[in-house]
Amino acid sequence: MNTFQTNATVVKTEQLGPQIYRLTFSAYDIAKSAKPGQFVMLKASQGLDPLLRRPFSIHQVTEQGTLQILFKAIGKGTQYLSALKVGDVIDIVGPLGNGFDINTAGGHCLVGGGMGIAPMLYLAKEIIKGNKPVDLKIILGAQNKDEIAQLLLNFSELGVEVIHATDDGSSGHHGFVTELMEPILTNNNEKDWNIYCCGPHPMMKQVASICDKNSWNCWVSMETMMACGIGACLGCTIQGINTIQKQSQNYMHVCKDGPIFRAADIKW
Amino acid sequence: MLKVRIGSLSLPNPVMTASGTFGYGKEYEDFVNIHKLGAIVVKGISFDPRPGNPPPRIVETACGMLNAIGLQNVGVERFIEEKLPYLRNMNCRVIVNILGDSVEEYCAITQRLNEEKGIQAIELNISCPNVKKGGVAFGTNSSMAHEVVSQVRKETSLPLIVKLSPNVTDITEMAKAAEDGGADAVSLINTLIGMAIDIHKKKPVLANTIGGLSGPAIKPVALRMVWQVADAVKIPVIGIGGISTWQDAIEFILAGASAIQVGTANFFNPRITDEIIIGIEDYLKKNKYSSVREIIGLAKN
Numbered sequence: 001m002n003t004f005q006t007n008a009t010v011v012k013t014e015q016l017g018p019q020i021y022r023l024t025f026s027a028y029d030i031a032k033s034a035k036p037g038q039f040v041m042l043k044a045s046q047g048l049d050p051l052l053r054r055p056f057s058i059h060q061v062t063e064q065g066t067l068q069i070l071f072k073a074i075g076k077g078t079q080y081l082s083a084l085k086v087g088d089v090i091d092i093v094g095p096l097g098n099g100f101d102i103n104t105a106g107g108h109c110l111v112g113g114g115m116g117i118a119p120m121l122y123l124a125k126e127i128i129k130g131n132k133p134v135d136l137k138i139i140l141g142a143q144n145k146d147e148i149a150q151l152l153l154n155f156s157e158l159g160v161e162v163i164h165a166t167d168d169g170s171s172g173h174h175g176f177v178t179e180l181m182e183p184i185l186t187n188n189n190e191k192d193w194n195i196y197c198c199g200p201h202p203m204m205k206q207v208a209s210i211c212d213k214n215s216w217n218c219w220v221s222m223e224t225m226m227a228c229g230i231g232a233c234l235g236c237t238i239q240g241i242n243t244i245q246k247q248s249q250n251y252m253h254v255c256k257d258g259p260i261f262r263a264a265d266i267k268w
Numbered sequence: 269m270l271k272v273r274i275g276s277l278s279l280p281n282p283v284m285t286a287s288g289t290f291g292y293g294k295e296y297e298d299f300v301n302i303h304k305l306g307a308i309v310v311k312g313i314s315f316d317p318r319p320g321n322p323p324p325r326i327v328e329t330a331c332g333m334l335n336a337i338g339l340q341n342v343g344v345e346r347f348i349e350e351k352l353p354y355l356r357n358m359n360c361r362v363i364v365n366i367l368g369d370s371v372e373e374y375c376a377i378t379q380r381l382n383e384e385k386g387i388q389a390i391e392l393n394i395s396c397p398n399v400k401k402g403g404v405a406f407g408t409n410s411s412m413a414h415e416v417v418s419q420v421r422k423e424t425s426l427p428l429i430v431k432l433s434p435n436v437t438d439i440t441e442m443a444k445a446a447e448d449g450g451a452d453a454v455s456l457i458n459t460l461i462g463m464a465i466d467i468h469k470k471k472p473v474l475a476n477t478i479g480g481l482s483g484p485a486i487k488p489v490a491l492r493m494v495w496q497v498a499d500a501v502k503i504p505v506i507g508i509g510g511i512s513t514w515q516d517a518i519e520f521i522l523a524g525a526s527a528i529q530v531g532t533a534n535f536f537n538p539r540i541t542d543e544i545i546i547g548i549e550d551y552l553k554k555n556k557y558s559s560v561r562e563i564i565g566l567a568k569n
Contacts, residue, residue, distance in 0.1 A: 235326035
């Protein structure tokens with residue numbers, strides 16, 4: 001048994017910026033068996049509206065068995081979650097999906113955009129945990145300073161280089177994270193990079209193309225509409241690039257085949 | 269207390285999983301004691317594997333969801349090779365939902381399933397288009413429904429359940445056609461056809477434009493149809509449509525259903541079937557019934 005459905009208690013709530021929230025739950029079983037890049041499905045209502053659970057990347061876990069998610073309150077479900085208080089109980093299913101496989105050779109570069117930053121903190125900590133010294137670069141992007149300031153503090157505690165960009169130039173590089181990748185990674189002794197990426201679809205597409213050009217390994221965390229998260233509904237389909245025998249399509253499912261995919265396997 | 273009979277099929281309880289919402293059973297092993305379920309109705313099987321529709325395939329609606337999965341499945345051979353052995357080992361009662369675009373395809377799948385052990389019944393999804401008859405769904409034309417049911421009937425001695433589409437003028441006509449064709453039971457309802465439009469992109473949300481609506485939103489419609497069909501046929505009726513709580517299940521049984529299937533609720537609460545079994549038993553005890561059979565259709569008296 002490695003997936004759990006559990007009633008988790010909210011132990012901490014934080015507002016990190018306008019509409020940006022971080023919730024910490026006590027969810028021992030899930031936290032203990034999770035790995036970076038995996039996700040959880042949260043029941044984001046008391047009743048039947050919204051009906052379906054909401055998927056969230058795992059943002060952090062602790063030894064004490066807590067689990068964190070990071071999100072922007074936009075729709076009904078996320079607004080419900082943003083109003084939760086310490087002591088409230090919520091139904092969580094997880095950990096789900098495959099998670100990142102951390103490559104043992106070469107340098108690592110984490111690229112996170114917007115709420116796609118969420119899984120990167122967990123992944124960065126896991127990479128640093130590995131015993132040999134690692135070449136680790138972190139590139140983060142957001143719309144503006146308010147969205148990213150608090151998160152930058154969390155990353156800076158890791159003691160590795162963090163570079164960031166904002167769409168409006170209010171903090172860091174004025175522009176996109178994709179503009180920072182090549183200048184940073186090509187002017188380096190390490191030539192063999194592993195790129196781990198999560199963010200809006202156009203950003204991941206661009207990252208995938210940069211990696212392809214430079215022959216870097218690239219993994220992306222995909223997002224789709226999802227009903228069950230456990231491989232039953234077959235709703236979270238994306239199109240893969242390889243054609244399976246006798247089939248013109250190569251449909252992959254984000255919940256079971258992913259959410260982490262090799263960028264080269266996806267039809268962008 | 270919970271034992272029910274569907275034709276020659278005897279089940280320890282009336283709670284099944286609706287086809288397409290429970291995968292091939294294994295997907296739920298971490299959440300539910302799958303061998304304790306009345307039966308598992310597996311994802312619909314065609315003769316050859318089907319890749320399904322392009323994305324987006326699903327969209328959430330008020331208290332429900334639309335899906336246009338496009339009957340993606342592994343095909344009958346891979347089902348037998350890869351999925352059935354697990355269910356057999358787990359001692360699950362397996363009902364295989366089958367689909368085809370011709371009478372011949374339905375019959376060919378049935379013949380293949382006849383050779384295998386560990387299958388308790390076949391459920392016929394007749395909501396598929398009949399390619400030879402211009403794509404009209406088998407389940408929306410009573411003579412076509414009768415034809416496919418009676419042909420499959422000839423092929424097997426397994427209990428035969430016919431799953432009815434609600435997208436018809438009079439569902440009791442379809443139920444009678446299935447009964448006349450030799451069905452042992454009818455299950456209803458399949459999804460209601462619907463759609464959603466993205467107002468920013470100004471086009472349908474689903475790549476397939478239309479999809480099947482399921483979830484609590486359709487429960488009153490389903491309950492009404494079960495009520496009508498239970499009056500119209502003598503064979504057992506299996507109630508499906510938005511069942512999300514044990515109270516919902518009791519409503520369907522009181523309306524005349526001998527058993528029920530839980531569908532979309534499996535998605536938002538993967539252990540719901542276990543909870544419903546317990547809920548039905550508690551209800552019977554509290555109301556001093558010794559068997560669930562005593563309350564089938566009780567609301568009609």
